[in-house]
Amino acid sequence: MKPHTVRAIVTLFLLFVLQAFTVRDCLRNKNKSFNQERMPSRIEGAELAPLHKVAAKGQVEAVEVILQRIDNFTEGNKAIFLNSVSGGTTALGKAIKEGSESIVQLLIRQPQIDVNKTGGVDALPALLLALKCKQPEIAKTLLKECSTTLNS
Known part of the structure; x- marks a missing residue:
C-alpha cells in the first residue's frame, strides 16, 4: 500500500475517533491535549457528532473548545470535519436552525x-436555510461575511 493511502486511512480513522468523543469529555478536559485524554470506550450509533450536538444546542463555549481541538488538523482534514453531515445536516446548518x-x-x-454544503437531496445551503428558518440576522451575517463564497 502506498504511504499516502495509509496516511489517508489513518487520518479518516482519527477523524472518526474524534467524532466519537462526547461533548462532556471535551468540556471536562478542555485544557488537556488529545494525547492526555481517555479514548472513548464505545462509539454511539446514530447520535449526532459532537460538533453538531453543541451547535444544535447553541453551546458557544463547547463549539469554541472543539474548534481549538482541530487546530492541529491539516487543512483538508479540517474541511472534512467542519463540513461533515450528521443527522441530515452540517454543524453550520444545526446552528442556523437553532x-x-x-x-x-x-x-x-x-x-x-463550506457555506454551500448541504446535508442531502432536499437540504438547503446556509443562506437559503437561514431564510427558510426565518433567521434574518443570520442571513445578513452570511451575506456580509461570505458574499464571495455563497452559491444560493
Whole structure:
C-alpha cells in the first residue's frame, strides 16, 4: 500500500475517533491535549457528532473548545470535519436552525467551512436555510461575511 493511502486511512480513522468523543469529555478536559485524554470506550450509533450536538444546542463555549481541538488538523482534514453531515445536516446548518448567530459566526470564520454544503437531496445551503428558518440576522451575517463564497 502506498504511504499516502495509509496516511489517508489513518487520518479518516482519527477523524472518526474524534467524532466519537462526547461533548462532556471535551468540556471536562478542555485544557488537556488529545494525547492526555481517555479514548472513548464505545462509539454511539446514530447520535449526532459532537460538533453538531453543541451547535444544535447553541453551546458557544463547547463549539469554541472543539474548534481549538482541530487546530492541529491539516487543512483538508479540517474541511472534512467542519463540513461533515450528521443527522441530515452540517454543524453550520444545526446552528442556523437553532438561531445561534454567535455559533454561525464562529463556524464561518473557519476558512475550511463550506457555506454551500448541504446535508442531502432536499437540504438547503446556509443562506437559503437561514431564510427558510426565518433567521434574518443570520442571513445578513452570511451575506456580509461570505458574499464571495455563497452559491444560493
